[in-house]
């Protein structure tokens with residue numbers, strides 16, 4: 456994994472992390488004052504008053520959440536409270552949903568992800584996503600992983616890149632002798648690790664995972680959980696999960712979402728509490744969090 460250092464004399468709109476600027480026009484965007492204490496890991500996302508409406512109906516409001524580098528952050532909460540909606544705000548996937556409107560500010564490495572000149576394609580390259588249901592392309596294992604690098608022009612040393620991505624996704628040993636076989640011949644758990652490898656192959660900074668284990672058996676789930684823990688050495692990981700034990704096992708920080716009565720009387724997702732995972736599960740501040748994690752609600 457190649458880390459591109461920030462150039463001291465680079466334009467202020469250049470991303471200070473791996474790769475290419477997000478800002479296609481090189482126009483200054485709104486940035487946050489930088490106040491990163493030396494002890495605190497670097498802030499990757501600083502979400503301020505994030506909300507989402509679908510066709511004018513508010514589904515999520517006022518989410519203030521900071522996500523730090525090299526950590527796993529879990530989003531938990533009852534069905535319909537906006538976990539997936541929020542996750543999609545972090546890589547502009549809501550742009551692809553007709554009728555979805557995002558408000559508030561989402562700073563990514565101090566740069567406004569929704570600024571006027573941000574390239575959403577570049578955003579999704581830096582901030583990869585893995586979905587609930589594994590969705591390999593109907594192509595070979597090799598071509599699944601090669602797809603992203605080929606599209607973004609990372610064509611040098613492709614074999615090495617593919618091996619590296621499969622190793623990082625803990626799949627290499629199982630597939631190294633069958634790279635030309637169809638990806639759909641893999642088991643569900645292997646397919647999900649293939650999708651993680653596919654996301655890793657374009658050298659992202661962040662991996663978002665929306666219930667990545669919900670279709671998997673316990674052994675594949677354990678493999679993916681181990682993987683999340685090893686991935687945080689090099690990446691920032693955000694997962695949505697309904698499995699509290701999973702959040703407790705893998706997450707450093709846990710954010711609990713729920714719903715409140717919205718503007719028009721409909722239910723609307725809100726962030727109730729965010730804290731170190733151990734605190735959320737043993738000594739939460741909010742009684743709604745406690746009711747949820749102890750199984751009395753949701």
Ligand SMILES: Nc1ncnc2c1ncn2[C@@H]1O[C@H](COP(=O)(O)OP(=O)(O)OP(=O)(O)O)[C@@H](O)[C@H]1O
Pocket residue numbers: 509514532533534535536537538539540541552724
């Ligand atoms: N594409 C969409 N169009 C309209 N409304 C949507 C859309 N996606 C989500 N919603 C609404 O937004 C709210 C939050 O949905 P979301 O899928 O984010 O919840 P969730 O917490 O991920 O739920 P689950 O745990 O069931 O996956 C719900 O009321 C849902 O109906």
Ligand SMILES: [Mg+2]
Pocket residue numbers: 538539540665695
């Ligand atoms: Mg969801």
